[in-house]
Amino acid sequence: MWKEFKSFALKGNVLDLAVAVIIGAAFGKIVTSLVNDIIMPLVGLIMGGIDLKDLTFSPEGINVKVPFGLFLQSVVDFFIISFSIFLVIKLASRFKKKETVKVEVVEPPTPAPEVALLTEIRDLLKQQERGL
Numbered sequence: 001m002w003k004e005f006k007s008f009a010l011k012g013n014v015l016d017l018a019v020a021v022i023i024g025a026a027f028g029k030i031v032t033s034l035v036n037d038i039i040m041p042l043v044g045l046i047m048g049g050i051d052l053k054d055l056t057f058s059p060e061g062i063n064v065k066v067p068f069g070l071f072l073q074s075v076v077d078f079f080i081i082s083f084s085i086f087l088v089i090k091l092a093s094r095f096k097k098k099e100t101v102k103v104e105v106v107e108p109p110t111p112a113p114e115v116a117l118l119t120e121i122r123d124l125l126k127q128q129e130r131g132l
Contacts, residue, residue, distance in 0.1 A: 028081060035076045 008014065036053075044050045055069030111119070 027084070028077075031080050031084070032077055035073055035080065039076060040073055 040052045044052045052069040056065040058065045
């Protein structure tokens, strides 16, 4: 069982996936910090000095606050991460070599003269049978 697990875990695709998950998690933290610490304060400043994290909605008569400012930050996170992934995939597809399929045309070998003569005689006999 250990050998099977070891061969599975050391395959190239599994290692690539593990590295991608770790880098993705780190990238997600960077984007979250970018949105929380730079983009949203600038948007709040443009909107009149509002702190968007503190934006809440509370219906009248109910003592519940819905923090939609945090949701807006998550939406901005999502768009930045998805756009970044789109750009990476687009860039990777440009550099990926386009594989060309070479089609070799193989001509059938020339039959021996005897075979060619016998084929011609056969064809003539078939034509003669149809004519009668």
